[in-house]
Structure formats: C-alpha cells, structure tokens
Amino acid sequence: MCGSGRIGRVHAANIAAHPGVNLAWVADPVISSASEVAALYGARATGSTDDVFADTSLDAVVVCSPTPTHIDLIRAAVGRGVAVLCEKPIDLDIGRVRSCLADLAGSTAAVMMGFNRRFDPAFAAIRQRVQAGEIGRLEQLTITSRDPAPPPASYIAASGGIFRDMSIHDLDMARFFIPDVVEVTAHGANVSSDYIAEAGDFDSAAITLRGRNGELVSITNSRHSAYGYDQRLEAFGSQGMLRADNISPTTVRSFGTLAVEGADPYEPFFLERYAAAYRRELDAFVDAIHTGIPCSPGFEDGMAALILADAAAESASTGKTIAIEEVITHEGALRK
Numbered sequence: 001m002c003g004s005g006r007i008g009r010v011h012a013a014n015i016a017a018h019p020g021v022n023l024a025w026v027a028d029p030v031i032s033s034a035s036e037v038a039a040l041y042g043a044r045a046t047g048s049t050d051d052v053f054a055d056t057s058l059d060a061v062v063v064c065s066p067t068p069t070h071i072d073l074i075r076a077a078v079g080r081g082v083a084v085l086c087e088k089p090i091d092l093d094i095g096r097v098r099s100c101l102a103d104l105a106g107s108t109a110a111v112m113m114g115f116n117r118r119f120d121p122a123f124a125a126i127r128q129r130v131q132a133g134e135i136g137r138l139e140q141l142t143i144t145s146r147d148p149a150p151p152p153a154s155y156i157a158a159s160g161g162i163f164r165d166m167s168i169h170d171l172d173m174a175r176f177f178i179p180d181v182v183e184v185t186a187h188g189a190n191v192s193s194d195y196i197a198e199a200g201d202f203d204s205a206a207i208t209l210r211g212r213n214g215e216l217v218s219i220t221n222s223r224h225s226a227y228g229y230d231q232r233l234e235a236f237g238s239q240g241m242l243r244a245d246n247i248s249p250t251t252v253r254s255f256g257t258l259a260v261e262g263a264d265p266y267e268p269f270f271l272e273r274y275a276a277a278y279r280r281e282l283d284a285f286v287d288a289i290h291t292g293i294p295c296s297p298g299f300e301d302g303m304a305a306l307i308l309a310d311a312a313a314e315s316a317s318t319g320k321t322i323a324i325e326e327v328i329t330h331e332g333a334l335r336k
C-alpha cells in the first residue's frame with residue numbers, strides 16, 4: 001500500500017485482517033511511518049513506491065497518499081497490470097482525470113475508488129431497498145454531512161475547497177442512488193471560521209441536484225457540528241420513506257427529569273463512524289479481483305463526482321444553475 005497516514009492505517013489494518021490477502025509492502029516517504037505500520041502486520045517498509053511496483057508478485061495496491069499523488073500511482077499500477085483501490089478524490093483537476101481516463105482505455109487492471117460510504121451497512125441497505133421498489137418511485141434524497149470540527153488552515157489550503165474535498169462523498173452518494181444527474185445548484189457560506197473565508201473557501205454549503213427523471217437531491221454540509229459527526233440519509237418515494245440516522249457507540253439511553261431518550265455522543269469522526277464501511281469496501285475490492293467482476297465504484301464514478309463538485313463550486317461562485325452535459329450511467333460508462 002502507498003501512504004500510511006490516517007486512512008492508510010485503517011486500510012492496512014483491514015488488509016492484514018482479511019483472510020484472502022497479505023499486506024506485502026507499506027510505502028511512505030516518511031519511512032518511520034511506513035516502518036511503524038509495516039512492523040504491525042509483518043509487511044516490508046519502503047520510502048519509495050518504486051520498490052512496491054518493482055515487486056512482480058503484487059496483485060493489488062491501495063493508494064492512501066495525498067490527493068496530488070493519486071493519478072501517478074494509478075498509472076504506475078495499471079501500467080503493470082496491478083489492481084488499484086484509490087482513495088477519493090482521484091485528483092482536484094478534471095483535466096488530469098480526463099487524460100488519465102484516456103490513458104487507461106484498453107487496460108484490464110481493475111480500478112476502484114474509495115467512496116467508502118457506499119459500503120456503510122445502513123446506506124447500502126437503503127439503496128438496495130429503494131432498488132427493490134419498497135418506497136415506489138424515488139422522488140427525493142436528503143443527505144446531511146457535517147464534520148465535528150473544521151480542519152486546520154494548512155488542510156483547507158490544499159483541499160480544493162469544500163465541494164471537492166468534503167461534498168464529493170455526498171455527491172457520490174447521490175450518484176449511488178441517482179447516477180444520471182443533469183443539473184447542479186449550490187450555495188456556500190462562511191458562518192463560523194474566519195480562516196476558511198480568508199482562504200476563499202466556505203464552511204457551510206447547500207447543494208441541490210436534479211436527476212434525469214426529475215428526482216431532487218438536497219445535500220447539506222458544514223465543517224463543524226456542536227453535537228458531533230452528523231451523517232444521515234433519507235430517501236423519499238411515492239410509497240414511503242427510508243431513513244438512516246446517526247450512530248452512537250452503544251444503544252444505552254438515559255432518562256431523566258429534563259430529557260428522555262438521551263443517547264451517547266455520536267461516533268467521533270469518519271474513522272469510527274465508517275469502520276464497517278472501510279472493511280466492506282476492501283471485501284468488495286478483493287471480491288472483484290478474485291471474480292473478475294468490474295470494480296464499483298470505478299474510475300468513472302470518481303470522475304463523475306469531481307464533475308459534480310466542479311459544477312457545485314461554479315454554481316456557488318456564479319449564482320447560476322449548472323447543467324451537466326455528461327452522463328455516467330449505472331454501468332459507469334461515460335456518454336454525452
């Protein structure tokens with residue numbers, strides 16, 4: 001694997017625990033970090049990804065390095081016929097993503113994008129039940145995603161902005177239900193973090209998407225939330241509604257004179273909230289490699305989410321609704 005930071009350590013633990021795979025290498029230019037993680041799981045550590053790709057016994061690589069490194073690592077892996085699970089986003093520049101997609105044409109190596117929320121048991125169950133027709137025709141999707149606290153200024157400066165960094169997960173979740181999005185309208189605001197405003201970014205965002213069949217998606221994002229990591233989803237249809245609420249570490253409820261049904265605080269942040277999703281994501285990647293079925297979400301899904309994020313950023317800065325000319329179908333194919 002490439003990168004042994006926050007998310008790399010989650011994937012390393014899951015790879016090591018998976019019965020069908022071995023963690024062979026941990027590559028990170030911060031060799032002390034690579035060595036620390038490699039030692040935990042009996043893998044080899046290196047400061048250079050070249051060592052990883054020189055290993056001809058490698059079947060797959062998990063890319064957990066900073067976003068600007070993703071495209072080069074995808075190219076290196078695919079060029080050697082090695083399957084890739086790459087963290088989101090593919091890149092912050094849609095031009096580079098398009099050029100990479102063109103270069104991947106004809107290659108057989110699997111590429112999967114790390115949109116882990118598709119593998120959250122609750123969200124995946126809602127999607128499966130919507131597809132089974134339980135709520136009739138899907139009319140509205142409401143996605144709430146608020147981080148517990150804003151990241152530091154250094155993170156904001158390199159993030160690509162709230163739409164490409166944070167909303168991209170929710171835009172992918174929208175596409176998980178409604179792949180053919182035709183219109184994006186977005187608003188951004190700065191309500192609590194001066195340094196985010198000074199960086200030209202927003203700490204609060206609201207996005208509306210319109211699906212090809214008239215479905216409406218509402219996404220609400222905030223870089224902070226006083227009550228913790230807020231991750232909810234609601235699907236509304238002609239025959240009913242399906243909803244997934246926040247998750248607490250236990251089901252204990254307190255009852256007192258001032259309040260009832262008091263739950264523990266929510267899971268603190270993504271590492272805890274989506275722990276099961278990261279495991280299921282890896283399971284899906286390994287299954288795809290073993291069975292040869294296409295990886296999902298694939299490279300095109302990563303590109304589609306970035307197209308929507310770019311449109312949201314454009315809408316928020318111009319005040320206009322942005323039409324999406326490209327459609328990425330359920331099968332992941334790009335068509336005009």
Ligand SMILES: NC(=O)c1ccc[n+]([C@@H]2O[C@H](COP(=O)([O-])OP(=O)(O)OC[C@H]3O[C@@H](n4cnc5c(N)ncnc54)[C@H](O)[C@@H]3O)[C@@H](O)[C@H]2O)c1
Pocket residue numbers: 002003004005006007008027028029030033049064065066067069087088089114115116270
């Ligand atoms: N899916 C999710 O829930 C999720 C969550 C967090 C981060 N991410 C994504 O994962 C990526 C990494 O984020 P993070 O928070 O773990 O960052 P991080 O800074 O904690 O870790 C990144 C690690 O990669 C190393 N690195 C730098 N250049 C490298 C290279 N060329 N090859 C190998 N390793 C290299 C760094 O030294 C560092 O140890 C980002 O693209 C981010 O958007 C996804």
